[in-house]
Amino acid sequence: MADRNEITVQGRLGADPVRRVGANRASWVTFRVGTTPRGRDRSTGEYKDGRTEWFTVKTWGDLSENVADSLHKGNPVVVRGKVYVDTWTGENGERWDHVIHADAVAVEIKGGTVKYTKTIREPAAVPGTANGVLTGPDGSQWEAREDDDAAAEDDENPQLPGDDITEEELEGELSAAGLGTFG
Structure with a gap:
């Protein structure tokens, strides 16, 4: 059995997402996601x-692209991923931060x-496809056939996993996950 350090956090965005580019x-x-527990004070009966x-x-x-295009400060979110602790030395000594490498x-x-919209990204240009000639990773070349164009037309409206799920099944999955109801 492999050890895993996964976490699920429900909270709100503290600021708009930021795109970053490495070297x-x-x-x-x-x-950033802030999560604040809320409970009833037994002595006063008030929520705090x-x-x-x-x-x-x-x-x-x-x-990351979908997050940047969809989320904004204050949005309520559920995040799942592996949790780590980043440490560094700042002006006031050693500092640390909980970091979630999200997979959902x-x-x-x-x-x-929320209105869900499927994202269809255009594939990056493939080198070696000029003039109807395709070049494979081993350097071999061949000409595109007419039936390749027909297959490409079928790819314009692909059937994605989950497209055939019914509203009742989706509501059951959301409820089972503790995410409310559909509609």
């Missing part, structure tokens, strides 16, 4: 907020609605 031109998106815990969330690839980010829809 090797790799890009990622970071944002607890201490807010902050997490830095890092995302890569398509997830969702908008929490208990208090609002």
Whole structure:
């Protein structure tokens, strides 16, 4: 059995997501999520907020692009990923921060609605496809056939996993995950 350090956090964005680019031109998106527990004070019966815990969330690839295009300060989210502690030395001595390397980010829809839009990204240009000639990774070349164009037309409206799920199944999955109801 492999040890895993996964965490799921429900909270709100403290600021808009920020796109970052490293020295090797790799890009990622970071944002901060604050989570504040709320409970009833037994002596007064009033609800009170607890201490807010902050997490830095890092995302890569398509997830990072979708996060940057979709989320804004104050949005309620559910984040799942591996948790780490980053440490560094600052002006006031050693500092630390909880960092989640997210593999899933969702908008929490208990208090609002979301319209889901599939993202279709154009593939990057493939070298060696000029003039109808395709070049393979081993340097071999061949001409594109007419049936390749037909397959490309089918790819314009792909059937993605989950497209055939019913509204009742989706509501059951959301409820089972503790994410509210559909609609």
